[in-house]
Structures are given as structure tokens and as C-alpha cells.
Amino acid sequence: MITPVHYMLLSAALFIIGVVGVMVRKNIIIIFMSIELILNAVNINLVAFSAQLQNGIGQVFAIFVIAVAAAEAAVGLGIILAFYRNKETINIDEMNLMRS
Amino acid sequence: MAQAIAFYFIAACILGFAVLVVTTRDTVHSVLFLVLDFLFVAALYVLLGAQFLAAIQVLVYAGGIVVLYLFVVMLVNLKRPPEAHEDPHRRTKLGFGLAAAVLLELGAIAVYGSVNPAAPMPATPAIPVSGNTEQVGWLLYTSYLIPFEIASMLLLVAMIGAIVLAKREL
Numbered sequence: 407m408i409t410p411v412h413y414m415l416l417s418a419a420l421f422i423i424g425v426v427g428v429m430v431r432k433n434i435i436i437i438f439m440s441i442e443l444i445l446n447a448v449n450i451n452l453v454a455f456s457a458q459l460q461n462g463i464g465q466v467f468a469i470f471v472i473a474v475a476a477a478e479a480a481v482g483l484g485i486i487l488a489f490y491r492n493k494e495t496i497n498i499d500e501m502n503l504m505r506s
Numbered sequence: 507m508a509q510a511i512a513f514y515f516i517a518a519c520i521l522g523f524a525v526l527v528v529t530t531r532d533t534v535h536s537v538l539f540l541v542l543d544f545l546f547v548a549a550l551y552v553l554l555g556a557q558f559l560a561a562i563q564v565l566v567y568a569g570g571i572v573v574l575y576l577f578v579v580m581l582v583n584l585k586r587p588p589e590a591h592e593d594p595h596r597r598t599k600l601g602f603g604l605a606a607a608v609l610l611e612l613g614a615i616a617v618y619g620s621v622n623p624a625a626p627m628p629a630t631p632a633i634p635v636s637g638n639t640e641q642v643g644w645l646l647y648t649s650y651l652i653p654f655e656i657a658s659m660l661l662l663v664a665m666i667g668a669i670v671l672a673k674r675e676l
Contacts, residue, residue, distance in 0.1 A: 412513065418609075419521055420521065420524055423525060424524070425604075426602065429601030430598050430602065430605075433533060439540050442571065443528075443540075446567075449547070450547065453559060456556065457554040457556070462638070462641040465559050465638075465642050466645045468556075469562060470653060472566055472567070476571055476664070477664030479575070480668040484669075484671030486578060487582070490582045491674075496582055
């Protein structure tokens with residue numbers, strides 16, 4: 407029998423994989439994709455509890471998370487393009503323009 | 507039984523493709539693994555009875571966001587991959603250590619939650635519709651109308667912001 411604990415463990419594992427991707431990789435596009443993995447982990451949790459509690463509120467919040475993820479991807483990729491046009495790199499270690 | 511087999515298969519695929527997304531050197535391959543990952547998450551939503559959200563996941567994530575990523579990967583045209591040169595100031599071990607700290611935190615929350623079980627939720631008022639899509643639509647247009655409108659404003663602002671950022675000159 408699959409309980410919510412199984413879904414929470416899956417969600418936590420996916421979240422940790424995303425956190426490792428954010429912390430370890432240097433390519434900022436892959437860091438953005440890791441953030442999408444983290445948001446998906448949160449959505450799995452929300453939908454699992456929505457199914458457990460027999461109401462649709464968790465699914466509504468998952469829809470809001472997807473909308474925010476779409477907005478974040480659009481603005482973030484716009485920033486990456488603008489940065490690449492100026493500096494010819496997407497290495498996160500070279501993104502230190504704001505450092506004095 | 508069949509549900510358990512489906513869950514374990516889908517969970518193994520989700521985690522395996524997520525590891526591939528994070529570890530693959532080639533960014534285009536990483537994006538393609540991300541599509542597969544999103545499709546298996548949509549299958550998990552179907553398993554949980556959230557068919558509307560599964561359709562949204564396929565349409566918005568696998569269809570929209572990933573195409574955006576692919577366009578950016580093609581546009582930036584990496585002559586020199588970021589991982590090629592070493593930065594002496596970068597501490598990868600510290601990154602793994604911080605991720606392990608997050609894992610410990612999650613474990614602590616899980617242990618605390620199993621020691622002190624939460625009070626049972628009050629029964630939610632019944633919704634006068636049946637079916638997953640009707641249920642979600644009913645909630646979106648009654649209890650969550652203002653967040654729904656704010657989300658639409660957020661998407662509009664993000665769209666304008668992305669256009670302004672990506673334009674060469676205004």
C-alpha cells in the first residue's frame with residue numbers, strides 16, 4: 407500500500423537532488439533546471455496531500471506554483487541572455503559584476 | 507498491488523532522470539532528460555488522481571518551459587563549457603556539505619513529525635461538483651479567486667519583463 411510517506415520520501419529525494427544541482431554545478435542554465443526540479447518536488451508533496459485529504463486545495467496551490475515557475479523561467483532566462491550578450495559567459499563563478 | 511508497482515517504477519524513473527539532469531555534461535542532453543522527468547511527474551499526478559494537473563504539467567512544463575530552455579541553450583552557443591576551467595575559489599565540497607545539511611534538516615522534521623503527530627484536519631466543506639477538473643475549477647473561481655487574479659498579473663509582468671530584458675535596445 408502506497409502511503410503519503412512514500413510520496414514525501416520521493417519528494418524529499420527529488421528536492422535534495424535539486425539542491426545538490428544548485429550548489430555544485432557552474433552552468434547557470436543547469437542551476438535553473440535544478441530549481442525546476444525543486445519546484446516539482448514541492449508540487450508532488452502538495453498533490454499527494456491533496457489526494458490524502460480528499461480535497462482539491464493542494465492541486466490549486468500546485469497550479470500557482472507552476473504559474474510562478476513559468477514566470478521565474480521567463481525572467482531568469484531573459485537575464486541569462488542579457489548577461490551572455492555582455493560577458494560571453496554563463497559560468498556562475500564569473501557573474502560577479504555587483505561585487506565591489 | 508498494481509498501484510505499488512506503478513509508483514515504484516515512476517519514482518525510480520523520476521529520481522534517475524533527475525540525477526541525469528544534474529550530472530550530464532552536455533546541456534542539451536540535460537534539457538531532454540528534464541522533459542522526461544516532467545513527463546514522469548505528470549504520470550505520478552495521474553496515479554494520484556489529479557488528471558487536470560497532469561495535463562497542465564505536460565502543457566506548461568514539458569511543452570512551454572522546456573522549449574524556452576532549449577531556445578536559450580541554442581542561443582548562448584557555448585564555445586567554452588563552464589565546467590572546463592577550474593576556479594580555485596569554488597568549493598564543491600562545501601556545496602555537498604550544505605546539501606547534506608538540508609537533508610539532515612528534512613530528516614529532523616520527519617522524525618519530529620512522527621514523534622508528535624499532527625491533529626487531524628477538520629473536514630472541509632463538500633464541493634457541489636464531482637470530477638477532478640470541475641473540483642479544481644470550482645476552488646479556483648470561488649475560494650482562490652484573488653490569488654488566481656494575482657497569478658495572472660504576475661504572468662503579465664513576467665512576460666513584459668522578459669521581453670524588456672531580452673531586447674537588444676528599447
